[in-house]
Amino acid sequence: MYSTPKNLRSLADHLAVVLQKNSFTRKQLEQFHAQILAGGLLHSASLLTTFLSSCYRSQQTHYALLFMRNLPICIPSLWNSTVRLSLDSGAWPDFVGLYNGMLRNSVFPSKTGLLDFYGKVGNLRCARKMFAEMLQRDVVADNAMVSALSKHGCLEEARDLFDNMLQRNSASWNSMITCYCKLGDIGTARSMFDANPIKDVVSWNAMIDGYIKANQLLAAQELFVRMGTARNSVTWNTMISGYVQCKEFGKAIATFQEMRVENVKPTEVTMISLLSACAHLGALDLGEWIHDYIRRKRLKIDAVLGNALIDMYSKCGSIKAACDVFDRLPVKNIFCWNSIIAGLGTNGYGGKAIDLFAQMQEEGLKPDGVTFVGLLSGCSHSGLVSAGRRYFSEMHDIYGVTPVIEHYGCMVDLLGRAGLLKEAVELVKTMPVKPNAQVWGSLLRACQIHKDTELSKDVVQNLLDLDPCDGGNYVYLSNLYASLNRWDEVNACRKIMIDRGVHKVPGCSSIELDGLVHEFVAGDSRHLQIMQINLFLDEIAKQLKEHGHESDTALVLHDIEDEEKETAVSYHSERIAVAFGLMSTPPGKTIRVVKNLRTCSDCHSALKIISNVYKREIIVRDRKRFHHFKDGCCSCRDYW
């Protein structure tokens, strides 16, 4: 695969260049290993270090260990750098093997290094022993011990050591601040912060992040404002990611704009948080702009940034772009594989998700619980019942991953949607964990699809018992009665909602146009162009009628005349957004809409016709999956 240059010197250089950039499969690493041996390059410590770091980057840490064990010569610096690599990459179990190997070769790691290691792996007993054995302790050793103690929750002991330190640098103060933050004692963290005489930008950033993690966004904002020009890029990144964590995606984007105005250079980390905001909002235009910015500024696309791009593209319905990023990614970790598998699944490509699942293992990566959630839900969305069943049984027996509630949820969904209601119910009854609202919810959805009203009632009752405050459950129940024309019960249900103060989450759809996100709620008249939109909606309704669309009026809550019901349905938020998109964009442009709830079956069949009549591709992301409407068909093949 890699051609061999003529002389040894250039072979070493050549290997170093190839190894530096990429990540490899186990097989490829074996080939490089063979080339190093055949080329007699074992004396080149720098090449060997590069090779080892490649192993860690490729998550083949055992291979690195094996390589060191079989090395015929002892290079002390190589042992030390391997230890460093294994610490940095979190491959701590390997460390014990490395440590024994070092001792066999009479190489002794530094005591501070060992203390640091024991602290990181949480072996407090050994850390204490090491610390006690050190005759001369400097501030570095003290700080390492403080972090070891605080990691183990021995906060008082850490504080005691800190109070008695002869010398404290800013790292000592900052460790204590982060430690209190991590343990949730934000008040003490703040008093440490206030007492710190050598406050630096790290102290401020640690405190801001502490407030964010404690869900005190206002306090974080206050410090952020007070910092003024002392803010660095980490400060901005902390605030942007904080907004994303608190689901304030719009604010995250606004903060990024401010950051640019203030001329602070965005980093890879900035882009990762922003892409996550785009993924949640379904803001493809901004996401594409960020991808372009990354390319223009030559930011490094590592596994984390790559994953953020993959996730953004698949959550915005551009699965092809997601695959493109995935294929070009030199370094892929389990997150990247999980994202692309889940992305293919929600976009309706269950078969491809299965292919990638196989490929992932060929490349030596072990699937985890998240992988199986994506895989099973992919099988479910594509109706691949037998494959789903097989993976569900194999996940424990072959892959050693114990199924948790999410996996059972996928299976209930898979069986229920496929019409195997009895089996789905059996699974709910026998599963070793208590079924939650989501599990009952997918069973209910299956009842609706397959019109099993008897089972529905039972399921709804379970849902209401479990979560009497979730408005969605009452809507399910109400819709169920409405579909049976039992309007007295519908009204009773509405009354219970009012009495208990339960509200239904309003359906809301958004569409991005020229960098602006337009939001629509059913029956909403706030939009500036609402008059034109309504006229256009009437025009669409006419077209729909001409093309034989009959409104499915079963899903409307109120007991009203049929004609009126039809109007209520034709103005569901996704339709308003699509109408607005159609009238505001040039012919042929793809329309992308994001909806917070599931799209109803009536809108679904209407959108199929609209895509054909107006010759537009329409992509709707609803609460759980994508619908790509094109030429009168949907990618879900009406199975959702």
Next chain:
DNA sequence: TTAGGGTTAG
């Protein structure tokens, strides 16, 4: 030795 990052079922 101290601060900021990504994937999870209806």
